[in-house]
Amino acid sequence: LQFLYLIETHRKSSMAALKFAARPATVVLLGDSITQQGFDAGGWGARLSNYFVRRADVVNRGFSGYNTAWVLEVLDGMFARFEDTALVTVFLGANDAALAGGRQHIPVEVYAANLSKIVASIREQLGAHASNAGCEILLLTPPPIDDAREQHRTNEHTAQYAAAAVAAAGRLGVPVVNLHAKMSAEPEWRQRYLSDGVHLTPEGNGFVFQCIETALHAHFPHLTVVEKASELPMHKPCHKTYGLGC
16 A cells, blocks of 8 residues: 555656646638638648647638628637747738739738738737737748649739738738748749649648758747657646556
8 A cells, every 4th residue: 555655746746847738829820712622631730730739729710701800890709718829920921812803813012911801810819818929930931833733813913922921921020931932932833732723732831841840940949849759748747647656
């Protein structure tokens, strides 16, 4: 009995020494269809969820077909319920960059202003909970377009929206991943990364995930997970704290 008591005392002291969370953090992905499809098999959102497994619940708020104006229409209250939010990605612009005359088109200067409004709304809503105080925001520009397979957008036109997103991020003081520039610099990016001229192939999803992981290391090292180690605490104790001999 004394041996069992000593084992249980050791287990409890080990659990007390470990850093773990009663509930996982939250990561929210806000965007259009490229985000909505991010939880498909091999999608960038699914990969991010696996990256943060046991540390953060990754929530998909991708709205297929939406531009920034329509996101603003539905944004009120969307983030108000989230607590312990560690990261929000804002990945919009592919639909705003539809050519003038199209239903989704938003002028580039309005797009930039809308990004600022979206970030301001997210910050205000998350501010309702003290646990969100350390939340980080990461912007992603729209990816490049394959003109040969897309009738409603052009790569040259979309590049203007990517540049506007980069400039908006600078004004807002948040990091940005210029996917348009990064993807365009890769060999055979049209065939490798785009499934239909706009949306992503599995390899394209992997590229987006890698860019986000690189951005985390560059800007938010406290959110990175390296060889299963992270400043983000695990949700509940490790199994090794339970049972005899642990």
